[in-house]
Amino acid sequence: MSESTVPNIVIRRLPLYARELGLLEAEGCAYISSKELGHRLDVTPAQIRKDLSYFGRFGRQGRGYDVGDLRQRLRRILGLDGRVQRMVLVGVGQLGRAVLDYAGFPMQGFHVVRAFDSDPEVIGRVIADVQVDDVADLPGYLERQPVALAIVTVPAAAARSVVETLVAGGVNAILSYAPIATAVPDGVHLRQIDPVMELQSMAYYIRQGELNHTAEVEPGG
């Protein structure tokens, strides 16, 4: 309960810290200061120390942080220590297959235990070691095998109903690649990945750059 007051934005930075600590560990670095870690991540040292302070004391004055220890502790805080995260995936089109094939998920302990689709062509097949079932069987599956995490890779038109089914089935964290706004009840976490929106917002700055450049070249404009 007390930890539920940690700002969401802090929680979202913890994996960033943990990831960098993993790299540092691989580099053979035993200790690191908030200053150096912040430099590597383009984050202020004060922010790192403040973020960590929500969870306890992890460093040594004059020395910094034990790289391996802090990484372990962050992973424990995130609930990633020594456990496999089971996920279902809905939507086995091109994108869904790329997700199933992506090695980064299992490498970090996230395993797709079952996939679902509505296309008879793929139902019944096994793709990247994952069995594909009829999406109509999704509610039944979730009842028999509760899962907390889901990845949604269906077309936008299908996403809302899929998310509803997942939520009804007890899934409380969903990563959606569908480019459509989707409401979820309190207590359910939905993250959306939309590369097109990222590009569109960057386009603004590209255009600004062009305008400035034009202004320099043609001061009268």
Add this chain to the structure above:
Amino acid sequence: MSESTVPNIVIRRLPLYARELGLLEAEGCAYISSKELGHRLDVTPAQIRKDLSYFGRFGRQGRGYDVGDLRQRLRRILGLDGRVQRMVLVGVGQLGRAVLDYAGFPMQGFHVVRAFDSDPEVIGRVIADVQVDDVADLPGYLERQPVALAIVTVPAAAARSVVETLVAGGVNAILSYAPIATAVPDGVHLRQIDPVMELQSMAYYIRQGELNHTAEVEPGG
């Protein structure tokens, strides 16, 4: 210059508004209020009006916003009106291919004009209508054909050097799928997509949910 003072977080919401307005247009909706739009996007009406106010006045009191008009104006602000955004893609592995095949990019006007890789197996091939060149030729290509946007889908170990090359070649907006911190100079925009980090931060809340549940079931814990 004056517009460069618009907060980045506002710029990042504009594509969200534009996207929803596109859906509303498709639904045949002619006018919408900030209240209704906010409801659909889970954003407060005040925030929408405030965001828009950075760019001018777009609505009518008592009526709301003309859906098509506002969408057009937002697209113009973002620099998306009637122009194709040319991009290069670096890294034609599984993920790179999925990006090349993804219809959402061209549908929104973002076209990969050339891809690059270091693997002799793919260099010279044409994938999804895009020619794949040797990444060693990337600097030369950018010199001949300046491009503002790039997508990076190489392994983490290669990402830093690729980003450096892109920046040196004049690219000022990069969308990277590589899970590694990468510094870029001022004026260059780098966005990273890391689904694993999203899952990791959601894992925190899954665990919190479990802890709460345990606490309810076993009040003594």
Add this chain to the structure above:
DNA sequence: TAGATTGTTAATCGATTAACAATC
């Protein structure tokens, strides 16, 4: 010990929201 760096508090900064006059 001297130097470095933490953890934490208070100050600052910036973003969100509430409120309301203007007006369609």
Add this chain to the structure above:
DNA sequence: TAGATTGTTAATCGATTAACAATC
């Protein structure tokens, strides 16, 4: 006109940063 909703200002809220005593 009455009702609705904008655009904008001021108030609130929350996150970041600076500063520093504590201490390794």
